[in-house]
Amino acid sequence: MDVAVLYSGGKDSNYALYWAIKEGFNVKYLVNVESENKESYMFHIPNVHLTELSAKAAEIPLVKIYTKGEKEKEVEDLKEGLKELDVDGIVTGAIASRYQKERIDRVCKELNIKSFSPLWQKNPEWILRTVSELFDVIIVGVYAYGLGKEWLGKRIDKNNIDKLLKICEKYGIHKAFEGGEAETFVLDSPVFKKRIVIEESEIEWHDYWGIYHIKKAKLVEK
Known part of the structure; x- marks a missing residue:
């Protein structure tokens, strides 16, 4: 299965990447969403510029999606970016935020691709x-x-x-x-x-x- 991993450079998205590879998925892309809004409801902010270095370290292409970070509109910006990718699923590091997971699941459903969250509801x-x-x-x-x-x-x-x-x-x-x-x-x-x-x-x-x-x-x- 070809997948993209929503990737910020932090611990949870790196676990999502590690899990996807361990599961035998073909990780075609790392997808980083860069938000202008430091109070983004959806996306990690500090040091996201370093995801380019992380992608090189993993030897996986990085796709950047840019958003102003407006509530709900940033979800549509994510959807527009993912629409361009030829993948069967998206893997995320979501743990407990229903706000984030419900929106990512909805985007995946609308794009007819699968949504995976290996850390969801884990201790x-x-x-x-x-x-x-x-x-x-x-x-x-x-x-x-x-x-x-x-x-x-x-x-x-x-x-x-x-x-x-x-x-x-x-x-x-x-x-x-x-x-x-x-x-x-x-x-x-x-x-x-x-x-x-x-x-x-x-x-x-x-x-x-x-x-x-x-x-x-x-x-x-x-």
């Missing part, structure tokens, strides 16, 4: 632990009380995942960050032929939220 702690073991993943955005500036740019790994999960429990943060409490970026994955190395970065910090901007990065041999 959030299982998701975080699994992606931390599979990928070299860092936190690039924090938007919840309890997650401070010190987490920006930090890897999620066996050294700190228990601490991170305790913070989530204490402050009522979704353990897989499904509510947008944090954003991630994957530097390496089992499906990458090369890994991403950050050369230059900058932290933007406000009262209780911040972004780890990756200004410059490159691919290196594994």
Whole structure:
């Protein structure tokens, strides 16, 4: 089956990509939606420019769809972009947001293609632990009380995942960050032929939220 993976560079879309390949699907495209609206209801924002590097690392063509990020209109923009692709299905990293999943499912139904969401309704702690073991993943955005500036740019790994999960429990943060409490970026994955190395970065910090901007990065041999 030929599929496209909705891809942001974060942990969930990288799991969707990993799952699709493991299932034996032919991933023809990675599809990234770039929104002008930083408060997009549907799409991941921080460091999406690096999806081009991720696509090169995975050696899969990247398709960019641009949207102003207007509520509901951005869903139509996604549909128009997907309409151009010759695929049998779309794979997404949706976990718990009915808003996102219902709209993606509807778009797929209208285009007469299948919709796959391998992380849908999975245990959030299982998701975080699994992606931390599979990928070299860092936190690039924090938007919840309890997650401070010190987490920006930090890897999620066996050294700190228990601490991170305790913070989530204490402050009522979704353990897989499904509510947008944090954003991630994957530097390496089992499906990458090369890994991403950050050369230059900058932290933007406000009262209780911040972004780890990756200004410059490159691919290196594994």
